[in-house]
Amino acid sequence: MNEQTGLNHSTHQQEKIIQSHYNYEEVCAWIEKKGHELYGKRFRVIENDLPVIYKLIAYFLKDEQAAFQHNLDLDKGILLAGPVGCGKTSLLNIMKFLTPLEHKFSVKPCRDISFEFIHDGYEVIHRYSKGKLYQSDPKIYCFDDLGSENNLKYFGNECNVLAEIILSRYDIFISKRITTHITTNLSATEIETHYGVRVRSRLRELCNLISYDNKTRDKRH
Structure with a gap:
């Protein structure tokens, strides 16, 4: 998860698809910040990984609405x-x-x-x-x-x-x-x-x- 960033306009587009009371773009920004703390400045949230990351966010935040959309059983x-x-x-x-x-x-x-x-x-x-x-x-x-x-x-x-x-x-x-x-x-x-x-x-x-x-x-x- 390094070298290029995925926090751009496509993130906004994907976020609009997810019906949730959480702001997934802000959570991704927090993930990148925590990644810097744990793994150094080369850690990046990249665009191609967003489908996986969004599912993990929905699951670990116990976001029932988004989890249902992703077909995840909490x-x-x-x-x-x-x-x-x-x-x-x-x-x-x-x-x-x-x-x-x-x-x-x-x-x-x-x-x-x-x-x-x-x-x-x-x-x-x-x-x-x-x-x-x-x-x-x-x-x-x-x-x-x-x-x-x-x-x-x-x-x-x-x-x-x-x-x-x-x-x-x-x-x-x-x-x-x-x-x-x-x-x-x-x-x-x-x-x-x-x-x-x-x-x-x-x-x-x-x-x-x-x-x-x-x-x-x-x-x-």
Whole structure:
């Protein structure tokens, strides 16, 4: 999300389409300012990303009117998909500051979880699903960069850690309506290959899919 700005006349045109009591142009300006604080002055909100950003704004502000127009279910989480370097992680980290207090979430890299599994074993699955002992409710997490981790062994037993966590998070969603967010550069078919048909099926019910265009360039260049 850098090098060029999208806050121009086309933003006004797109904003007019969205029926909302929020000013989406002002929110985009706030996102860019927060991006400068977190990632430096090269961070930019660019025009091509606005369809994705507007959906995220509608979801995380719990803007029911705009969410309905974007076909977003506010009771579900977000599965943000797109090519490597398109800005998924940056946006979700910024959205932490936008969402209401009761919907605050922590961003956890999937690779870090896999390394925790090497050290702590199967307790890690419990940690990111049901939560710590005596915790009244599990936390809301964003599992960042699903697919970047590897299947790992703990005392010789191989485990697809993230698959088990997602299945557990689905059970919690059904029983307690606690949401889960995910970022990934995997396609639906690749998710099924990596994690199985059960995970792919449950993700449909667990999350709203928001996708970047596959041709979105790597903004780290």
